[in-house]
Each structure stands twice: as C-alpha cells, then as structure tokens.
Amino acid sequence: MSDIKFTDSHEWLRLSDDGSATVGITGFAQEQLGDIVFVQLPKVGERFAAGDEAATIESVKAAGEIKIPVSGTVVEVNAALEDEPSRVNDAPLTDGWFFRVKLDDAGELDALMNEVAYQQLVGELA
Template sequence: MSQVRFTESHEWLRLERDGSVTVGITDFAQQQLGDIVFVQLPNVGDEFAADSEAATIESVKAAGEITMPLAGSVLEVNPALQTEPSLINHAPQTDGWIFRIKLDDASALDGLLDETGYRQLLGDLS
C-alpha cells in the first residue's frame, strides 16, 4: 500500500514503490480553484528547495502556486496536463498528478500530515 502525506497548503505526496514521490493538489484545493485551464509545469531535472514554487495552476477564478513541499529534483511531469489541465479537477489524486520527484531526504515525508491530520485541518477550515 502506498503512503500518502499532505501539506497544510493542500498538496498531496504519494511515496511510490521505486522511492520516488508523486505530487499533486488535493480535492479541496481543486474545488477552491474552480475550473483549471492551464498548468505551468517544472522541467525534468529541476531542483527545488523545500517550500519553493515549483509549478503554477491557473483557473477561471485565480492562479495558484504549487509549492515544492520537500527538497528534491523533478523526475517526471504529467504530460497529459499540457492538453487537458482539467484532469486536476476530475481526478486530482489519480490522473491529475502534477510531477514526480526524488526527495533529497525521504524521511522528511514523516513530517507531513497523514490523512487523519489533513482531515482535521479541513475540519478546522470549515
């Protein structure tokens, strides 16, 4: 079973079997943005420090940044988002993933919210 963690800025991170981490935004985040019309993806090989801007999502309501939650380098981006950015609206935690990274320190995932903690955060926002 894959391990999924969440950030307070509404990104999800899924640890894959090969040790890479897939990153996307949560269902809550895509609902707040509305219909997504464009995604500016990072480049494969880009390296980011924790909490730095890695991608931009534009919707009919607003533009938002995807923050690199942990330090690492981009292994892959979701090419389907170039022609179908609305995948993030329809399947934010499956087909709408944004990029895959190699973490500088995989144990840093432990510092993020688990599903219970994220649900509590959402409860506090309502």
C-alpha cells in the same frame, strides 16, 4: 490512502517503491480553485528545496503555485495536463498529478500530515 502525505497548503505526496514521490493538489484545493484552465509544470531535472514553488496553476477563479512538499529533483511531469488541465478537477488524486520527484531526504516526509490530520485541517477551514 494511508500512503499519501499532505501539506497545509493542500498539496499531496504519494511515495513510490523506487524512492520517488508523486505530487499533486488535494480535492479540497481543486474545489476552492474551480475549473482549472492552465498548468505550468517544472522541467525534468530541476531541483527544488522543500516549500519552493515548482508549478503554476490557473483556474477561472484564481492563480496559484504548487509548492514542492520535500526537497528533490523532478524526474517526470504529467505532460497530459498541458493539453487537459481539467484532469486536475476530474481526478486530483490520480490522473491529475503534477510531477514526480526523487527525494533528497526521506526524513522530510515526517513533517507532512497523514490523512487524518489533513482532514482535521480541512474541517477547521469549512
């Protein structure tokens, strides 16, 4: 999992060879939310600054937003989540991804946490 970066708001980002990155929420986040019942995804072509709300998620416990970890333009969304939002619960780091983004500045990745730092953060929250 060393190719994954994390945010303190529990999003993950996996960089691809083509310079795009896949974004989702962590297992910790989905456990806190409970059963995911609705996901509203961004539109392909939408541009966001790092930290902007890019998607909305609702569960049986709460509603929240998915923040984009880096600046960029959405190049693909996981349309399967519209019909099967439970994919986020079943596989948050694989099939439960939300969108892919073309990065504006790969240097922004340096501000994100690696897995060790993220696990330490989660440990402090437990």
